[in-house]
Amino acid sequence: MHARALVVLPTYNEAENVLALTRAVLAVDATLDVLVVDDASPDGTGDLVERERAQEPRLALLRRAGKLGLGTAYLAGFRFGLERGYACVLTMDCDGSHHPRYIPALLSALKDHDMVIGSRYVPGGGIVNWPRSRRALSAFANLYARVLLRLTVRDCTSGFRGYTRKVLETVDPFGIRSSGYSFLEEMAWRVTRCGFRIAEVPILFEQRTLGVSKIDSSEIYLAAWRVIVLALHPPPIGRARRAP
Ligand SMILES: Nc1nc2c(ncn2[C@@H]2O[C@H](COP(=O)(O)OP(=O)(O)OP(=O)(O)O)[C@@H](O)[C@H]2O)c(=O)[nH]1
Ligand SMILES: [Mg+2]
Numbered sequence: 611m612h613a614r615a616l617v618v619l620p621t622y623n624e625a626e627n628v629l630a631l632t633r634a635v636l637a638v639d640a641t642l643d644v645l646v647v648d649d650a651s652p653d654g655t656g657d658l659v660e661r662e663r664a665q666e667p668r669l670a671l672l673r674r675a676g677k678l679g680l681g682t683a684y685l686a687g688f689r690f691g692l693e694r695g696y697a698c699v700l701t702m703d704c705d706g707s708h709h710p711r712y713i714p715a716l717l718s719a720l721k722d723h724d725m726v727i728g729s730r731y732v733p734g735g736g737i738v739n740w741p742r743s744r745r746a747l748s749a750f751a752n753l754y755a756r757v758l759l760r761l762t763v764r765d766c767t768s769g770f771r772g773y774t775r776k777v778l779e780t781v782d783p784f785g786i787r788s789s790g791y792s793f794l795e796e797m798a799w800r801v802t803r804c805g806f807r808i809a810e811v812p813i814l815f816e817q818r819t820l821g822v823s824k825i826d827s828s829e830i831y832l833a834a835w836r837v838i839v840l841a842l843h844p845p846p847i848g849r850a851r852r853a854p
């Protein structure tokens with residue numbers, strides 16, 4: 611095992627954003643590598659990364675056959691990081707919402723915590739350029755998950771995160787069947803239930819200015835339902851990691 615960190619960027623149609631972010635992340639720290647998990651984006655995101663890779667050995671690309679969902683993209687990133695001996699795995703949206711300037715604070719928090727969340731809902735954090743309706747939805751989704759799952763973290767739906775290798779090896783993320791927001795909520799729940807320490811580092815979340823959102827309303831209803839199922843029928847966790 612080595613002390614390098616892997617930053618996983620799931621992408622679907624992020625051609626306008628992807629290279630700016632991979633370059634910015636790699637410039638933050640020489641101990642970081644980047645993995646883009648692209649789901650056959652029709653806009654050529656994968657081809658852009660493929661070409662960039664020819665001159666950037668710290669950039670890796672996983673091309674999947676079709677749009678398989680955000681949750682399984684995270685899992686593919688976790689598997690890649692575990693198999694290659696990374697000390698921790700970070701995840702970021704590839705749409706400009708998560709700024710790489712926060713990566714040092716996330717890495718620093720992982721020195722004495724098992725998981726870290728780039729959080730909009732702790733002092734110093736916030737959201738830039740979201741309409742009031744979107745803010746209300748996010749605040750409600752967080753309150754809902756916190757109450758039903760008895761979570762103490764303030765921002766359970768942030769995709770800007772870091773996990774130590776130990777967490778990924780212990781909480782069996784490969785047993786999570788849900789995608790999108792409920793994947794993030796279930797990961798926070800599993801990590802909490804296993805008694806790990808979670809840090810929240812304040813971030814300013816910025817609404818994307820390029821490309822379009824992939825989240826749809828069915829995803830939101832599914833996440834709400836999944837939280838209820840989790841609360842009523844908590845699955846066993848902390849078993850030996852299943853074969854990916
Ligand atoms: N590989 C992969 N990436 C995805 C998929 N769906 C979304 N993404 C990526 O996941 C990240 C978050 O997706 P967004 O569409 O920005 O969703 P969001 O941030 O929850 O919603 P907005 O605030 O509306 O942008 C982006 O980098 C997307 O390109 C998917 O099915 N597969
Ligand atoms: Mg987004």
